[in-house]
Amino acid sequence: xxxxxxxxxxxxxxxxxxxxxxxxxxxxxxxxxxxxxxxxxxxxxxxxxxxxxxxxxxxxxxxxxxxxxxxxxxxxxxxxxxxxxxxxxxxxxxxxxxxxxxxxxxxxxxxxxxxxxxxxxxxxxxxxxxxxxxxxxxxxxxxxxxxxxxxxxxxxxxxxxxxxxxxxxxxxxxxxxxxxxxxxxxxxxxxxxxxxxxxxxxxxxxxxxxxxxxxxxxxxxxxxxxxxxxxxxxxxxxxxxxxxxxxxxxxxxxxxxxxxxxxxxxxxxxxxxxxxxx
Amino acid sequence: xxxxxxxxxxxxxxxxxxxxxxxxxxxxxxxxxxxxxxxxxxxxxxxxxxxxxxxxxxxxxxxxxxxxxxxxxxxxxxxxxxxxxxxxxxxxxxxxxxxxxxxxxxxxxxxxxxxxxxxxxxxxxxxxxxxxxxxxxxxxxxxxxxxxxxxxxxxxxxxxxxxxxxxxxxxxxxxxxxxxxxxxxxxxxxxxxxxxxxxxxxxxxxxxxxxxxxxxxxxxxxxxxxxxxxxxxxxxxxxxxxxxxxxxxxxxxxxxxxxxxxxxxxxxxxxxxxxxxxxxxxxxxxxxxxxxxxxxxxxxxxxxxxxxxxxxxxxxxxxxxxxxxxxxxxxxxxxx
Amino acid sequence: xxxxxxxxxxxxxxxxxxxxxxxxxxxxxxxxxxxxxxxxxxxxxxxxxxxxxxxxxxxxxxxxxxxxxxxxxxxxxxxxxxxxxxxxxxxxxxxxxxxxxxxxxxxxxxxxxxxxxxxxxxxxxxxxxxxxxxxxxxxxxxxxxxxxxxxxxxxxxxxxxxxxxxxxxxxxxxxxxxxxxxxxxxxxxxxxxxxxxxxxxxxxxxxxxxxxxxxxxxxxxxxxxxxxxxxxxxxxxxxxxxxxxxxxxxxxxxxxxxxxxxxxxx
Numbered sequence: 001x002x003x004x005x006x007x008x009x010x011x012x013x014x015x016x017x018x019x020x021x022x023x024x025x026x027x028x029x030x031x032x033x034x035x036x037x038x039x040x041x042x043x044x045x046x047x048x049x050x051x052x053x054x055x056x057x058x059x060x061x062x063x064x065x066x067x068x069x070x071x072x073x074x075x076x077x078x079x080x081x082x083x084x085x086x087x088x089x090x091x092x093x094x095x096x097x098x099x100x101x102x103x104x105x106x107x108x109x110x111x112x113x114x115x116x117x118x119x120x121x122x123x124x125x126x127x128x129x130x131x132x133x134x135x136x137x138x139x140x141x142x143x144x145x146x147x148x149x150x151x152x153x154x155x156x157x158x159x160x161x162x163x164x165x166x167x168x169x170x171x172x173x174x175x176x177x178x179x180x181x182x183x184x185x186x187x188x189x190x191x192x193x194x195x196x197x198x199x200x201x202x203x204x205x206x207x208x209x210x211x212x213x214x215x216x217x218x219x220x221x222x223x224x225x226x227x228x229x230x231x232x233x234x235x236x237x238x239x240x241x242x243x244x245x246x247x248x249x250x251x252x253x254x255x256x257x258x259x260x261x262x263x264x265x266x267x268x269x270x271x272x273x274x275x276x277x278x
Numbered sequence: 279x280x281x282x283x284x285x286x287x288x289x290x291x292x293x294x295x296x297x298x299x300x301x302x303x304x305x306x307x308x309x310x311x312x313x314x315x316x317x318x319x320x321x322x323x324x325x326x327x328x329x330x331x332x333x334x335x336x337x338x339x340x341x342x343x344x345x346x347x348x349x350x351x352x353x354x355x356x357x358x359x360x361x362x363x364x365x366x367x368x369x370x371x372x373x374x375x376x377x378x379x380x381x382x383x384x385x386x387x388x389x390x391x392x393x394x395x396x397x398x399x400x401x402x403x404x405x406x407x408x409x410x411x412x413x414x415x416x417x418x419x420x421x422x423x424x425x426x427x428x429x430x431x432x433x434x435x436x437x438x439x440x441x442x443x444x445x446x447x448x449x450x451x452x453x454x455x456x457x458x459x460x461x462x463x464x465x466x467x468x469x470x471x472x473x474x475x476x477x478x479x480x481x482x483x484x485x486x487x488x489x490x491x492x493x494x495x496x497x498x499x500x501x502x503x504x505x506x507x508x509x510x511x512x513x514x515x516x517x518x519x520x521x522x523x524x525x526x527x528x529x530x531x532x533x534x535x536x537x538x539x540x541x542x543x544x545x546x547x548x549x550x551x552x553x554x555x556x557x558x559x560x561x562x563x564x565x566x567x568x569x570x571x572x573x574x575x576x577x578x579x580x581x582x583x584x585x586x587x588x589x590x591x592x593x594x595x596x597x598x599x600x601x602x603x604x605x606x607x608x609x610x611x612x613x614x
Numbered sequence: 615x616x617x618x619x620x621x622x623x624x625x626x627x628x629x630x631x632x633x634x635x636x637x638x639x640x641x642x643x644x645x646x647x648x649x650x651x652x653x654x655x656x657x658x659x660x661x662x663x664x665x666x667x668x669x670x671x672x673x674x675x676x677x678x679x680x681x682x683x684x685x686x687x688x689x690x691x692x693x694x695x696x697x698x699x700x701x702x703x704x705x706x707x708x709x710x711x712x713x714x715x716x717x718x719x720x721x722x723x724x725x726x727x728x729x730x731x732x733x734x735x736x737x738x739x740x741x742x743x744x745x746x747x748x749x750x751x752x753x754x755x756x757x758x759x760x761x762x763x764x765x766x767x768x769x770x771x772x773x774x775x776x777x778x779x780x781x782x783x784x785x786x787x788x789x790x791x792x793x794x795x796x797x798x799x800x801x802x803x804x805x806x807x808x809x810x811x812x813x814x815x816x817x818x819x820x821x822x823x824x825x826x827x828x829x830x831x832x833x834x835x836x837x838x839x840x841x842x843x844x845x846x847x848x849x850x851x852x853x854x855x856x857x858x859x860x861x862x863x864x865x866x867x868x869x870x871x872x873x874x875x876x877x878x879x880x
Binding site for chain 2: 856879
């Protein structure tokens with residue numbers, strides 16, 4: 001694992017994406033230490049254009065948009081990560097079970113996976129969001145995670161079922177190792193790089209999904225996220241007022257985060273896909 | 279005038295690694311092949327035999343690069359030809375190559391006849407479709423392959439059949455030399471025999487004039503080829519007739535190689551197999567002197583000095599500083 | 615051949631894959647009795663069912679019908695504990711050394727695992743001594759290897775390392791599935807010699823699964839020739855090779871190129 005990490009650092013794409021992401025995370029961690037204001041506090045008139053005091057102007061309630069943006073990015077990243085973890089863990093467990101055990105269980109789990117793939121997950125997302133009363137950002141993240149695992153499951157299953165027939169797995173079996181141990185030491189290391197890649201991708205799409213449902217007004221209530229900022233801009237007709245600063249920076253932030261995650265993914269893909277080990 | 283159909287002089291080809299090192303997989307190889315003769319090339323994996331086969335075609339794709347030397351086919355040095363000329367005039371017509379995994383290289387979505395049509399369009403544009411089909415059917419029939427094969431898809435054929443089909447396709451233009459790189463190593467013995475029969479009948483009927491057969495299976499070479507070359511670490515270590523090489527080897531490496539043959543014949547049981555300790559030298563950094571010195575049981579101090587040139591003894595060529603008579607005495611002593 | 619006790623006996627083993635139209639019988643009604651210290655070769659071409667039979671013996675595949683008796687008792691594989699007990703004395707070497715090793719473990723860990731597997735508590739020095747002993751048995755230098763990953767070794771070295779594992783575990787039964795088909799002729803001799811030595815020292819039973827008639831003849835006491843899932847001929851190696859009775863065996867032997875007799879290419 002150590003050597004793969006060393007190779008990764010040499011990939012310009014991965015490093016570019018990682019640096020961009022780290023810079024973003026640095027910003028959202030450090031800025032609130034200097035500006036201790038509440039992002040929801042109204043401190044100016046509605047839709048003030050950017051100036052030296054309000055870096056990105058104010059929104060319809062007269063709140064500091066730059067501060068809102070910082071907190072928005074934080075929530076969006078959190079939602080993306082939680083969604084990514086959920087999607088990856090569920091996908092990994094189902095994929096491993098299905099690929100390693102095989103037989104009837106494989107058929108059953110593959111059927112369930114396929115059903116989830118066929119049903120448009122965004123529709124489920126909207127339906128669940130509408131039917132749940134208390135929507136915190138955590139709940140939203142979990143809902144996104146639960147609806148986006150099937151692709152991971154499918155890929156993990158394919159890799160696992162081909163690994164299962166490899167001779168080192170057979171040797172581990174006749175050495176009397178237990179199934180969890182075989183999965184942990186003989187299968188997981190081989191698919192680890194793939195799973196990390198899938199996780200990065202799921203995180204990116206989690207951020208996008210959160211933005212999308214928040215924009216529709218179905219996102220979390222009690223917080224600020226990038227989608228919610230855009231939703232406010234939409235509801236209070238910022239485009240009509242010509243207040244571009246109310247939604248463009250949020251959109252660009254989403255683009256930058258997902259772009260940097262995709263870059264990291266592509267960088268990893270180039271390294272791990274045609275296995276250069278050996 | 280020589281009757282050599284293929285002459286190779288001081289051929290050096292190398293792989294360029296990621297670290298820009300040059301690894302000479304074929305390092306100064308010279309040999310010739312007479313018209314109508316067959317030549318076997320044997321050696322362990324990594325000795326450069328497959329690279330040599332590839333190099334003989336004149337096409338070099340990175341990481342493989344041409345270093346120096348000449349490859350003369352039928353009087354023409356193909357390394358002096360342009361790429362386009364080489365493709366149009368030499369490959370397929372003068373010399374043809376069957377790579378190791380040839381049978382898996384056929385596009386599974388196309389029927390066999392399609393590959394032949396393609397070749398003909400390029401090399402014999404004057405023929406119409408009907409003529410090509412008739413010609414292909416006739417050729418397949420002569421070679422004891424069912425013409426039905428022509429209208430099948432590659433996946434409908436068994437491994438052995440696919441391999442024979444590939445050979446029939448690659449020889450459709452009657453190349454003077456056919457280079458076959460391990461054409462039978464992925465096949466069952468029965469299919470292997472069928473492939474060998476096919477190669478023999480190509481030779482007998484004059485569809486090909488000479489054959490270069492590369493394999494690590496020595497008993498096979500014994501029955502297929504007139505002469506055998508043994509390669510070690512990019513160099514030819516010995517050449518002789520198949521009979522000489524199997525039963526009367528000169529070079530210590532050949533001796534060991536022949537001693538490792540296993541066949542289902544009386545006397546095999548209880549026969550002591552020869553083994554060679556150690557591994558071949560790293561071609562990135564070949565030692566001075568004889569490349570086999572580190573693994574040779576008869577190594578002398580002088581073996582590790584200078585460059586060991588090949589010697590000639592009658593019709594034999596070998597690369598060892600010790601006289602053949604002396605070596606044979608040693609072998610005889612050891613056998614006792 | 616030494617007349618020892620029967621180690622493992624199979625009665626009317628059959629293995630059927632798939633169901634309905636896709637049903638294929640890979641192994642059909644095969645019976646055998648392998649003795650302690652015996653070397654057996656199961657010879658067949660691809661698709662003959664030899665690997666399936668080997669996997670059934672290993673207990674990696676469940677037989678569709680028939681039974682296997684191990685050391686005089688019916689084999690029990692239902693519970694994990696039963697399997698563990700059965701596998702304690704069975705090991706395998708596979709064809710492709712590159713897929714036989716977990717590429718993420720260093721050589722040292724592979725060998726350490728063998729010590730752990732035997733369930734004995736050893737001091738660091740004793741462990742080191744055992745690993746060195748195993749490596750020197752297969753002519754490898756532990757000092758040069760222990761810090762390497764398997765993919766840094768050559769195929770022949772990896773296969774020898776596999777034998778070092780067997781040497782440490784000394785199972786009663788070793789199943790070698792084409793152990794030399796991917797290594798060079800010279801490494802092949804070394805590997806075969808080591809396996810024969812293992813048999814001589816530990817009275818191990820070795821089952822070779824191979825397509826190479828010559829190799830089977832060279833190493834084994836007893837041959838089983840398989841064709842399309844059935845054993846068509848069996849007997850002492852000398853008899854089967856030098857005086858084959860079944861037409862398939864005759865054809866198989868005649869298709870192999872030899873060096874002291876003509877190869878009929880007509």
